[in-house]
Amino acid sequence: MLSLIKLPRVFTINQVPKVFHEDSIISGYRHPRSSATDCILSLFQLTNETLNIWTHFLPTWYFLWKVVTVVLMQTAWQDSFIWPLVIFLLTCCIYPLASSCAHTFSTMSTRARHICFFFDYGALSLYSLGSAIVYSAYVFPDKWVNSFFHQCYVPIAVLNTVICTAVACYSRLGLPFLQYNYDTVKRFPESQAPKFSKFLRVVAFAYPYLFDNIPLFYRVFLCEGAGCTDNHTNILHYNHIALALLTGFLFATHLPERLAPGSFDYIGHSHQLFHVCGILGTHFQMKAMEQDMVTRRLWLLEHSIPLSFANSVGAALLCVVVNLTIIILYSLPLLSAPVHQEKKHDKGPRKASAKVCPCY
Template identity: 50%
Template sequence: MLSVKLPRLFSIEQMPQVFHEQGILFGYRHPQSSATACVLSLFQMTNETLNIWTHLLPFWFFAWRFVTVLYVTDIQNDSYSWPLLVYMGTSCVYPLASSCAHTFSSMSRNARHICYFLDYGAVNLFGLGSAIAYSAYTFPDALVHTTFHDYYVTLAVLNTIISTGLSCYSRLGLAAGEAGSFAPGEELYQAGRNIFSSRRKSMLWGMALPSQSRLSFCLFLFPGESAQNEATLYHQKHTAITLLASFFYSAHLPERLAPGRFDYIGHSHQLFHVCVILATHVQMEAILLDKTLRQEWLLVNSRPLSFPQIAGAILLCLVFSLGNIIYFSAALYRIPEPELHKKET
């Protein structure tokens, strides 16, 4: 009878520093796992298993919704729907990239960093997709046709490029700190950790920018009659869930209070993933409602984004973000490899 031997798991004391997670003591995969072992770990309870599945399953759900909308849309002639298609496409990209990053991040030190470089790029691309949809369907009445509205997508492009670059740069600083390549000793490693903390902030800003725009301009600046519709409650829920996700991402709770108790189920990154997916689902419902309920007003009062504007924004971000990822990935290989001090028993 055919049997599959699942990979062995390790404790935090047996792992190199780069793989350590605060408050997570057990359930680590081998730091030089093969691609096959990484895939097999999807069906084994490790401290990464739910991180993978909480984004892999929603990817298929968002992909199904995207294909459904694509099927009923006249892509060539319905320019009003183009921003929605871009948004729904990017909402599929980031869960897939995240699940792949968590799946293959245990192959090596450099593979781990490169996986998360790609993850940051996907998350920030989703931020751009959200901004394009917000510009097309959600902008408050009072701000339509303003300079801010005209340059909103341009600002989102800059945000995406800069945020991806800063995220990758700060993770490179962490890698250098782990290797001790800038200065000797524990002090440098802690410096790398401090640099890495700024990456968290830049990544969260890249994700939260569209939500904060809606919060600031729709809830506090009287959005106008056309924007006061059933979507408003969804936007409020989206903002609240996004803030909750930010809290879990930064606070390392509950595992920080009870190390070892939440290694497999219930640690902060899993909760962060769940909140992010819920926020995207609620945001998608809000955008679909805005697109439908405000269509008549927007077609009369707003200038729709053209195909060159949309395609140019996406292509510009892809080129610069991939350029950043390739540059920082190459830089990783110029950092001396730290000794893998595994203490297997």
């Protein structure tokens, strides 16, 4: 069937605008003004984005199945103790789905690329909040349960989520409503200082992760003696932490393609490995949450902060609303820009020059 469909052609780095360039990826680029149909068809051909899309799209359905299983088999709507797990699992569905959609449709235009990744960043920051909510409910070591830090933990995580989304969006376009003309694109942070832009994004996502994991790091690495919650779940936490650190390393370093530009354009580049490690880390994190929830349930119900709408569902809904507001504020200047100005900057593929840029 697919043999009867004409698949979109792919291009080299010198044939597409700079905003679409990926570090050390030389070939496999899609047309910078692809139609939605071309973007969907590209899922079934090998480009430098194909595995980025599938490595997040398929796990979405796995996590969705887990949500349905928990809701139906554990009657979550009747048991508030399960609410944090459901919220966490929903964020585990949202962030890979948003990522796969962003990678699929990001080549429709320059403005579409920015807006797609705004949603990707918002989904990732929401996942960090889901992690904080479930950690607060099940992971805190016994000696920290109901402490002042525990009581402040979720509100601070809500603030971190908002900051994370705002800083990540800022790293692409600067402050919203300061770009009144599409010609100012050359002054956007990502175009003017791509390394600094990447640094901002690393910090934006590393900070909430490190904060969220303070109770876990203390529990598995520093705590000694009574009240440390040293149980058989900790091996799952170790696996999750190792994969999370590997995920961050791959995102920040662009290895292995940086060592051999052009050799990993289609299979094996850092973003694909980043996706795979991230999903595996989330899987181990989920298994650890489920195990802690079951193992510690009776003790936590007696000693921990009571679970309520405000510190679980309410906090998540608040962040959804605020994140969407931030994304809209950053997207409006792009959506209001005249189409002809975008086309002037977002030209189609050019004839490739003899020199191939490694894009370090």
